[in-house]
Amino acid sequence: MLDVIALPAFNDNYIWLLKLRGDKRCWVVDPGEATPVQHYLQAQGLELEGILITHHHPDHIGGVEDLSSESTTLIGSFQDVYRLPSLSLQVAAGDRFQLLGQTVQVLEVPGHTLGHVAFFIQDQQPPLLFCGDTLFAAGCGRLFEGTPEQMHTSLQTLAQLPEETRVYAAHEYTLKNLEFARQVEPDNPALQERQQECQELRAAQQPTLPSSLALEKATNPFLRCSEPSVIQAAREFAEKEDLQDPAEVFAALRRWKDSA
Template identity: 50%
Template sequence: MLQIDALPAFSDNYIWLLQDTTHKRCAVVDPGDAAPVLAWLARHPDWTLSDILVTHHHFDHVGGVAQLHGHTNAKVWGPALEDIPARQVALNDNDQIEILGLKFDVLLVPGHTLGHIAYYHADPSAPLLLCGDTLFAAGCGRLFEGTPEQMHLSLSRLAALPGHTGVYCTHEYTLSNLRFAQAVEPNNPDIAARVTQVTEWRAEGRISLPSTIALELLTNPFLRVNETSVKEKADEWNSRDNDSPGAVFASLRSWKDKF
């Protein structure tokens, strides 16, 4: 049985802890800091860290990898197209791997970085997506290396996953992303309802994740570039007719960068 918890790191990162409760073994995703993981392992001395999954090379996602690998000898998986500390298995698009007895598909999703990957577990009843900094709750990552067209295609690929897929991204950006979503779609009732809910959660000290693909399709402007109202706002922002979904995305991303 798989249990997933978030280990907070830095100011707004989450290190996802995947736990095989039957065999008391676990895996972590994007451990930018080793300390929260080592602290959890110290509190659970009968558990074994078997795997470290990395989505991309940014320091807040890989800073603790080498230390954890040295301490636990956990296997390090990461994108083939990026330089990942202590990586043992280089992963390419459409690879399939097994973690904690579960199969994960590797999806290349460039945009935030050029070699960024996501991990997708296609369980019929509870699929899950470990998407790093590509898809956020109500938002998406900045384009540090890729083009708007690359990111739009990457997000379109993730948006096509089953609606009940759990979305496990790695930052607590939801409220700020929702403020932008409301600027794009001020009359969207799903966004308004989500703002209310997430505001309550954060006031109670609860995290806003995971999301789902279905919820993102209702409230994430970067997945809603085919909506007429979203296109109109994008056109208004950059004073042009954005004549393709990719162009609408590029306008929205430019707007969000300055929001």
Template identity: 50%
Template sequence: MEPLPLPAFDDNYIWLLRDAAGRALVVDPGDAAPVLAALGDGPPPHAILVTHHHPDHIGGLRALLERWPGTPVYAPHEERITDASHRVGDGDELAIGPWRFRVLAVPGHTRSHVAYVGEGLLFCGDTLFSLGCGRMFEGTPAQMHASLSKLAALPGDTRVCCAHEYTQANAAFALAVDPDNPALRARARDIHALRAAHRPTLPARLDQERACNPFLRCDDPVVRAAAQRHAGRLLADAAEVFGALRAWKDGFRG
């Protein structure tokens, strides 16, 4: 079972899973066109999963529901997602076609952001990116750090299916934080080769992210020291390190 990233807009991915009969699970359809093109005249999807309310994640819902009326849409308890048929929260268990997923609340990017984990896959929207993380539009550094720590605790062979192709830019920042990390340097070389060949860098393995992604390593002395140097002050704990890293990344031009 291979998750398929469908490119949308400038750098989004809409994720697609297909079962043996060709029926699909669709994740974060910001645009209906790539989904309609991929599924063609095949059977309707089993369901649609939504991680959060931003338009580049839900903008295609109405058109998909017009094409396949009654398709279940699973989304967080969020009034800004008006096309949901099933509301989900932390710890909920979902049975969708042949697949089983657990819902994780991961606030920070937005207040109601959720992720879906199961079948060795993590659909994490804009919370965790390969070698990076999402901006905090509605949450606090402590919330976002806790959400990322929750994701980092999943099994190492979990494949991370995030919603944007940001990995190459994130690698530049990660190397500014931790330039002597051999795993990160190797990952950066792989990313460069993949993008030069116009191939996606995703999904990524979670154990690789734990070794390379500075936002998952806020307890690491090297990452802490880099964050403190950039912030110009001592940082009390991992959540403060995270906040300093995120502020650094917000203004980073690599």
């Protein structure tokens, strides 16, 4: 059984730390800074065996150098090797590798960046997904490098995973995302309920993550581009009555969120 611990970094990043119960070895995902990880390792007497990188942005890789030693395995996309020349393993879609005795599957999810990857651990119950800045709780990443079509396809790839999959996104953006989601779907009761739960969690200084894929499918407008209510809202925003294609609905929602 893998434990996943949230290490807050910067204002609203989470560095996810993975460890087996009763084992000193651990891994981290997207260490944008080294200090929170170093403090945790020291306090818990853990040894960092490896680092997973979802994409090359500084708030995801900034701590890599200080955390790496000769024995640390660094895994990231083959497309990010120019920013991370010290990668021990360059991965692409469909690759599998072992981490603490678990099989990790690599998904390519371009959009936020072109080389963005997600890591899926199917053997855990529930399965675990580390998706960086692609899928957020009730939202998705901005399109810095990819097209809306690419991001829509990437989100659909993630939506195919088992419903119970735990979604470990890299930022605590949930409340802001939920405000936008409610503008899109003011009459979605699941959204109203989620907003209340997340407000309570944040008031108690608790993370709103992980989420589940089932919850995202019920409340995340960017995964709901085929729902009549979302299509209608996108039509009104884009002032385009024949808007129908899910990728175009997604593009309109993303423009709307960027301008909100």
